Amino acid sequence: MNKLTNKNVLITAGGQGIGAAITQQFIDSGANVAIHYFSSEETANQLKKSATDKGQKAIAIQGDLTKEADANKVVEQTVAALGGIDILINNAGALVARKRLEEIESIFWNKVMDINLTSMMYVSKAAAPYLIKNEHSSMVNLASLAGRKGGHAGSLAYSTSKGAILTFTRALSSELGPHGVRVNAVAPGLILGTAFHNTHTTSESAAKTVAGIPIKRAGNADDVARAVLYLASEYDGFITGATLDINGGSYNM
DSSP states (O other), rough: OOGGOOEEEEEETTTTTHHHHHHHHHHHHOEEEEEESSOHHHHHHHHHHHTTTTTTOOOEOOOOOOOOOHHHHHHHHHHHHSSSEEEEEEOOOOOOOOOOOGGGGHHHHHHHHHIIIIIHHHHHHHHOOOOOHHEEEEEEEEEHHHHOOSSSSBBBHHHHHHHHHHHHHHHHHHHHHHHHTTEEEEEEOOOOOSHHHHHOOOOOHHHHHHHTTTTTOOOOHHHHHHHHHHEEEEEEEEOSEEEEETTSSSSOO
């Protein structure tokens, strides 16, 4: 991972859960980081200090990425603070709430799609010109096992948005590949210790899921962060348009 030293990285929702673990891994690898957050200001600033204490560039930027103007602002402030963007990590997303088909109204459906998918398009669109400028740029998108399997009951909108991210990743890899930009995704399964599962997954449901995982444990944020760094690094320059499944063997293709 020494090739990540001095690389400029933008991590959306980089101040909480999996995003915070990803940010810390990049800091530990010597990268400069732009930490986008929506509400996790305290953690984002702590991570910023962790980077600057090591002599690396860092900035924490608040923004609502469902608004194109905010997405553009986050990218512009990243470039101003770091000098460019080599790596984009599209991590922002949320289940919002569990609702079955008969409970879903258009406002809820559009909100989930905006948070998980439209925001990713906005940030990717704004960052692409800067990624293209560099020789070894990459993007990693956070999908989900729910995008593969359909998720648990009540996650129809979320699972659909995460499945769309898998296609978005493949399509964008074809568009940006000729410019030297690799685009990949990760699809985490049950990752405990995050606000997502603390909010939306009961202990009984988690235990049932763990019982069906071949390696008999849930994942953690660092399991995902290590995979993201691998895909983002220059060691795997021939991998693009791929999705790396991180689920302990509970689903494979």
